[in-house]
Amino acid sequence: MSKRLKIQCWNCPKTYFENLDTTQKELIVKCPYCNTRGKVNLRPYRKQNKSATIYRKEDAPMTTQSDEEFQFPDVLPSRKEE
Numbered sequence: 001m002s003k004r005l006k007i008q009c010w011n012c013p014k015t016y017f018e019n020l021d022t023t024q025k026e027l028i029v030k031c032p033y034c035n036t037r038g039k040v041n042l043r044p045y046r047k048q049n050k051s052a053t054i055y056r057k058e059d060a061p062m063t064t065q066s067d068e069e070f071q072f073p074d075v076l077p078s079r080k081e082e
């Protein structure tokens, strides 16, 4: 499941859109303006009020509604890659 989200570059700091795989906890993004890679952490935006458990299965796609499980801000901050 991917979602188009607005990212703020930690380096420039401009904003740009990226399709992010919301099944991942942490994603690598690349700023189109300064070509700097950064990390985006999705964990803080996962909603806690759902009783549904996310099962981590390697080859089974998740059938849960990912859009409902996240609450993203207008702009997601990125941070420097370690």
Ligand SMILES: [Zn+2]
Pocket: 009, 010, 011, 012, 013, 014, 031, 032, 033, 034, 035, 036
């Ligand atoms: Zn940048």
